[in-house]
Amino acid sequence: MSLLSGLDSVAIVGYFLRLGQLLSTGVPFSLVAVEDTLRAGIGNRCLFLWSFCFSASLLILLTELCIFQSRIPHYWDGFLHVYAYYFAFICLSASIMFGITYIQYLPQGPVQNYAITATAFSAMASVLYALEVPWVCARPGNIYCFVPTTQGVIRRLENAVACVIFGFITNTDLYQHQPALIWCVVVYSICFILGAVNFFINGCDRDNDRRLSIPYPGFLVGQTVLSILLYTTAVILWPLYQFDKDFGGQPQRSNDMTCSGELPPTLCVWDQRLAVAILTAINLLAYVADSAYMALVFVG
Incomplete structure (x- = not known):
């Protein structure tokens, strides 16, 4: 009763929004998990994404129910945003x-119906998460929501591109046969985690708000420089071991049996390798632009 008595209308809306997110990510995860036909290729990657979203949303709901966010100074609204x-x-x-x-x-048949239902609930989840963005900004007393600067947009791009890369590399056939490619996966994971930690400890986009100072500028600089160094190795090793025949790669798309016209184009493993290579280069450029912008801000 003490918990319920402390709830206001804003908190109740938040809880219903979170429950909707759990339902709309849990349904596609459950449907794909029980149907072997849907767990091949892209299905496994989507299964990972839905389970990740469900787990994170559940953790956040439990944190809010236990009022733990009150012990995290300044950062909770920005983190939710x-x-x-x-x-x-x-x-x-x-x-x-x-x-x-x-x-x-x-x-x-039943399998196609499962696929349609999973897609519909996943689309519903994206809408519910998108609705939470303005809802967090509308909460009373929230001073951390604002239009991000150019550097803020670049940082969001870095992690967004990493999320897309994770969607591809859940197909372990892309890299498990080569230690150098496994290293690239480690690079993507380390840089994404460091970026998420930076968002959290620096109040998400607080470092882009001219009204607020950066709590930990050293971590921000170190994270950006380290990410540049790590991504430089990945942008070299990934294409080298995926497309160079001397390193066990496959230079010709036509030699990949998964790229035949009888299969959906999204199942083509060669195209997935190429997509990760392009996204790796894009993220390296994003980190370089972030570093350059940061240098201009500090010098100015």
């Missing part, structure tokens, strides 16, 4: 990838 932004993007990507891969290629 960024979390909702990224998860809306993740669920939208999963909906598109899963829908175009399975719905049109499966024969009519």
